Amino acid sequence: MPKGLWVGMALGAFGLGTARFLLVPPPEATHFHANWAIYVDGERIDLSDRRYMEEVSSCYSVDGEVTPQARIHMHEGNHDVVHIHHLGTTWGHLTSNLGIGLGEGYLMLTDGTWIFDGEEGRFTYILNGRALTSVHNELVASEDRLLISYGSGSLDDLVTGTFSEIATTAGEYNTREDPATCSGSGEPLGLWGRLKSAFWG
Numbered sequence: 001m002p003k004g005l006w007v008g009m010a011l012g013a014f015g016l017g018t019a020r021f022l023l024v025p026p027p028e029a030t031h032f033h034a035n036w037a038i039y040v041d042g043e044r045i046d047l048s049d050r051r052y053m054e055e056v057s058s059c060y061s062v063d064g065e066v067t068p069q070a071r072i073h074m075h076e077g078n079h080d081v082v083h084i085h086h087l088g089t090t091w092g093h094l095t096s097n098l099g100i101g102l103g104e105g106y107l108m109l110t111d112g113t114w115i116f117d118g119e120e121g122r123f124t125y126i127l128n129g130r131a132l133t134s135v136h137n138e139l140v141a142s143e144d145r146l147l148i149s150y151g152s153g154s155l156d157d158l159v160t161g162t163f164s165e166i167a168t169t170a171g172e173y174n175t176r177e178d179p180a181t182c183s184g185s186g187e188p189l190g191l192w193g194r195l196k197s198a199f200w201g
Contacts, residue, residue: 030084030085030086030087031083031084031085031178032084032141032142032143032170032174033081033082033083033084033142033143033169033170033171033173033174034081034082034084034140034141034142034143034144034145034146034170035080035081035082035143035144035145035146035166035167035168035169035170036080036082036091036094036144036145036146036147036148036166037079037080037146037147037148037165037166037167038100038107038148038149039147039148039149039150039151039162040107040115040149040150040151041121041150041151042151042153042162045109046079047074047079047098048077048078048079049077050077051099051110052074052079052098053073053074053075053076053077054069054070054073054074054075054083056075056076056179066085066086068093068096068097069097070085070086071084071085071086071089071093072084072085072086072089072093072094072097072140073094073097075179076179080166080167080169081167081169081170081173082094082140082170083173083178084140084142088139089139089140090136090137090138090139090140091135091136091137091138091140091146092135092136092137094140095136098110101114102135102136102148103134103136104123104133104134104136105117105122105123105134106123107123107148107150115150120152121150121151121152122150122151122152123148123149123150124147124148124149124150124153124155124158125146125147125148125149126146126147126149126158126159126163127144127145127146127147128144128145128146129145129159129163131155131159135148142170142174143170143171143174144170145163145166145167145168145170146166147162147163147166149162
């Protein structure tokens, strides 16, 4: 291959990489919030203990991959607010990270207690005021409000009563700084990361 062709290809690749570096903005970090609660027989399950919280100093990626715990979690004893750092994260991912089994018509708590739909009660899932048959595969969206409830109460009572008690603070948290380093792959790339992305990404 002629030397001039090699030089032209090299200059073209350099020009394309330079244009990508200068014109393509770095990716924005995914970081939004949702509110939720789980009730069993009218009593809220307390998930504010430290074992359900992600430490603000330990939310790192592993080998460049965002860990399951970093994708979706809670912080600092606040079990009203869910922090989401990865698009495509579901409510089932959250409960799994907490050690809770969640599926259509069942719940397994961290103490090993299983609860199933039956004669004594049934599960109701209310997402943003709408009743669903299950939520474990529902993607979590910004400012979602979710109630998972087991008991004998009517849907109308749950919508007008218990669901109205779900916090509405996700929007406020969306305007705050992330208290941790859980942004994973969405963390700022820095100069070397941006160069690498522009020329080899």
